Amino acid sequence: MHWYEKLNQYFPIEEMKSREHMETLLKERSNIYHKDEGPLHVMMYAELENFLFIDYLFVSKDARGQGLGHKLLEKLKQKEKPIILEVEPVNYEDSDTEKRLHFYKREGFEHATSIGYRRKSLATDEINQMEILYWAPNQESEEMIFEAMKKTYDLIHTYKDKHFYGESYEPVDEVLTFNENTESENIFNQL
Numbered sequence: 001m002h003w004y005e006k007l008n009q010y011f012p013i014e015e016m017k018s019r020e021h022m023e024t025l026l027k028e029r030s031n032i033y034h035k036d037e038g039p040l041h042v043m044m045y046a047e048l049e050n051f052l053f054i055d056y057l058f059v060s061k062d063a064r065g066q067g068l069g070h071k072l073l074e075k076l077k078q079k080e081k082p083i084i085l086e087v088e089p090v091n092y093e094d095s096d097t098e099k100r101l102h103f104y105k106r107e108g109f110e111h112a113t114s115i116g117y118r119r120k121s122l123a124t125d126e127i128n129q130m131e132i133l134y135w136a137p138n139q140e141s142e143e144m145i146f147e148a149m150k151k152t153y154d155l156i157h158t159y160k161d162k163h164f165y166g167e168s169y170e171p172v173d174e175v176l177t178f179n180e181n182t183e184s185e186n187i188f189n190q191l
Contacts, residue, residue: 046156101188118175
């Protein structure tokens with residue numbers, strides 16, 4: 001099965017970029033956007049000067065629990081840069097959301113409780129709320145993570161969006177918010 005089909009079957013439609021968008025990123029942003037693919041996994045990620053962003057991480061059901069996800073993250077952690085990713089809030093009707101959070105917690109990721117992320121999906125036209133997780137090897141601040149997410153949104157998520165989807169995503173300042181005094185609950189506390 002093609003790598004895009006694997007991702008498309010696993011991730012919800014509102015989180016998926018189009019195949020054309022991802023292939024264009026791999027081609028036109030090849031200096032920062034990468035694909036790590038094997039028979040049992042697909043990982044799409046961006047590497048910038050001072051952080052990494054995991055766009056998609058898929059491990060086949062056949063390989064879960066065998067340490068493959070851990071090995072993929074270890075490879076990125078060796079670069080000694082903060083690693084950032086987006087996850088959907090826990091959905092108790094979808095046990096994968098809770099398993100995913102347990103996995104990232106075991107891997108030393110933290111929940112960026114001061115960062116809000118709400119984006120209208122161009123695929124479903126619904127507001128999609130995501131949570132930001134990060135691994136900070138040098139105790140990088142959530143403010144630094146926020147700035148990195150804004151850069152990711154502009155360089156990756158909205159790259160040529162009007163061309164691929166016929167309309168543009170909202171501006172970054174409407175999608176990402178930062179509030180140090182937020183009352184947002186740490187999603188790892190729900191586990």
